[in-house]
Each structure stands twice: as C-alpha cells, then as structure tokens.
Amino acid sequence: MSILAGVIGDPIGHSRSPRLHGHWLARYGIDGYYVPLHVRAADLDEMLRLLPRLGFAGVNVTIPHKEAVFARADEVTERAGAVGAANTLSFRQGRILADNTDGIGFIENLRQGAPGWRADRPALVLGAGGAARGIVDALLRSGVPRVTLANRTTERAEALAVTCGERVDVIRWEEMPTVLGAQGLLVNATSLGMTRQPPLTLDFDELPTDALVTDIVYTPLETPLLRWAAARGNPIIDGLGMLLHQAVPGFADWFGTTPVVDDALRRAVLS
Numbered sequence: 297m298s299i300l301a302g303v304i305g306d307p308i309g310h311s312r313s314p315r316l317h318g319h320w321l322a323r324y325g326i327d328g329y330y331v332p333l334h335v336r337a338a339d340l341d342e343m344l345r346l347l348p349r350l351g352f353a354g355v356n357v358t359i360p361h362k363e364a365v366f367a368r369a370d371e372v373t374e375r376a377g378a379v380g381a382a383n384t385l386s387f388r389q390g391r392i393l394a395d396n397t398d399g400i401g402f403i404e405n406l407r408q409g410a411p412g413w414r415a416d417r418p419a420l421v422l423g424a425g426g427a428a429r430g431i432v433d434a435l436l437r438s439g440v441p442r443v444t445l446a447n448r449t450t451e452r453a454e455a456l457a458v459t460c461g462e463r464v465d466v467i468r469w470e471e472m473p474t475v476l477g478a479q480g481l482l483v484n485a486t487s488l489g490m491t492r493q494p495p496l497t498l499d500f501d502e503l504p505t506d507a508l509v510t511d512i513v514y515t516p517l518e519t520p521l522l523r524w525a526a527a528r529g530n531p532i533i534d535g536l537g538m539l540l541h542q543a544v545p546g547f548a549d550w551f552g553t554t555p556v557v558d559d560a561l562r563r564a565v566l567s
C-alpha cells in the first residue's frame with residue numbers, strides 16, 4: 297500500500313515541502329504521496345484524529361499550528377520540548393509523536409555548507425521568534441560555548457534565554473555592534489531581508505572576516521546581509537539548506553529511507 301504523508305498549515309499554498317518530498321519520492325522510487333493539506337485551527341483536532349485513520353504515517357506542520365500540535369502530542373522529543381513547538385509529527389499505533397527539526401536542519405546546513413566550521417567559537421543570533429528558539433537550542437547542543445542573543449523586542453530574547461541555561465547572553469538590539477569582534481558565527485534569524493521586508497541595516501563592520509555568516513531567510517537566496525558578508529570575504533551560507541535539511545528526519549521516519557540533500561534537490565525546490 298502507498299505510504300501517505302503531508303504538510304498541514306493555514307495558508308498552505310506557499311509551502312515548498314510537497315516539491316521537496318516529491319523529489320525524494322521520485323528519486324528513491326518510493327510508492328508514496330506527500331500532499332499539502334489546508335487545515336484551519338478550528339479543524340486541527342479533527343484532522344489529527346482523522347489523518348492516522350486515513351493511513352497517514354505523519355505530517356509536517358507549519359504556521360499557525362506548531363505550538364498547538366506540540367500541546368496535543370502524546371510524546372515529544374527533547375529538542376521539541378526545548379522549543380515548545382513541533383514541525384514534524386509521526387502517527388504510531390494511535391499515538392502522536394512530535395519532533396522539532398528546525399534546529400538540526402540549521403546545524404546540518406552549516407556542516408554541509410561550511411565543512412570547516414567548528415562549534416568552538418561564540419555565536420551571535422539576531423531574532424527571538426520561533427525559528428531562533430530552535431537555532432539557539434541546536435547551537436548549544438552542538439557545543440557552541442556562548443550564544444549572544446539580540447532582538448528588536450528585548451523581552452522576547454530574555455524569555456527565550458531563560459529556557460536555555462547559562463550559556464546565553466541577551467543584549468539590546470542597538471548594542472549588537474559592540475559584541476561583534478568576539479563572534480565566530482553570525483545568524484540572522486529575523487525576517488529582515490526577506491522579500492517585502494526591510495533589510496537588516498545594522499553596522500557589522502567589527503565582525504571578524506573569518507566568521508561564518510548565515511541567514512535563515514531564503515527568499516531571496518542572496519539577502520543583503522549575505523551579499524555584504526561575501527563582498528568583504530566572510531564565508532556565507534544561505535537559508536535554503538536549513539529548509540531542506542529539516543525535512544530529512546520526517547522523510548526517513550515515514551518513508552523508511554534517509555534522503556540526501558544535494559544540488560539536485562536545491563534545483564527541484566527552487567524551480
């Protein structure tokens with residue numbers, strides 16, 4: 297019987313996940329389908345009951361359901377627990393298992409895109425939204441000695457830091473230039489630089505030129521921050537790889553094959 301999986305969200309039309317998983321299904325010759333499902337908040341409970349009965353092995357979860365599905369899960373992974381939200385569900389014998397793969401997707405993107413990167417220097421993360429939460433958790437797990445967090449709304453960064461332990465320092469947004477000299481990694485985890493959003497216009501001149509610069513915004517692929525960093529010689533990594541890598545654990549669990557992230561997948565998702 298064909299294996300079924302999909303992605304639930306509202307809206308869902310913009311999701312690149314069907315193209316991503318569809319590429320892997322074709323590539324590995326798997327008898328399966330991955331479908332976008334438009335699910336409104338009012339229908340979420342009913343859908344979570346229905347999908348396993350229809351034979352779905354699991355689903356990805358996108359805005360606005362990531363916290364709601366986490367709260368409804370029977371079991372959560374440690375990394376989902378650290379974030380308080382889930383983007384990957386597996387249905388097993390009437391139980392819902394919830395995972396959050398954004399952080400691991402972020403780290404795997406760094407490892408693949410910058411094989412020389414080592415988690416032995418401090419990191420500066422801009423932003424304190426849902427994505428930043430998973431990224432900070434994953435950086436700490438991977439051994440980064442200190443994470444400095446700056447967010448337009450400082451209270452949101454402080455709330456995030458409280459759940460992350462002692463290796464996270466919060467600074468005010470305007471203070472950011474003063475800590476740059478110590479960083480080995482700069483992460484834009486805000487939506488600044490995204491199409492139809494303002495660019496990130498802080499002064500990054502003190503950042504060491506060997507620091508890795510990454511932006512989790514991937515529309516456009518080359519954000520103003522990445523263009524600036526590349527021009528002064530910093531190694532850079534774009535945000536698309538995070539999206540691709542975060543999909544690996546779900547695909548492996550539902551379809552039984554651990555897929556690779558490569559240029560063919562990038563092209564398929566961008567086409």
Ligand code: NAP
Pocket residue numbers: 398422423424425426427428447448449452485486487488490494512513514535536538539540542
């Ligand atoms: P979110 O929860 O809405 O958080 C948005 C973040 O951007 C907050 O830190 C917010 O600061 C900041 N921000 C927004 N407008 C700003 C402005 N004008 N000035 C300064 N800061 C501003 O969103 P999210 O889910 O974390 O996603 C953030 C971005 O990452 C989005 O562009 C999303 O598309 C992208 N993303 C990419 C991936 C990937 O796989 N590559 C995965 C997830 C998300 P405040 O707290 O002050 O509002």
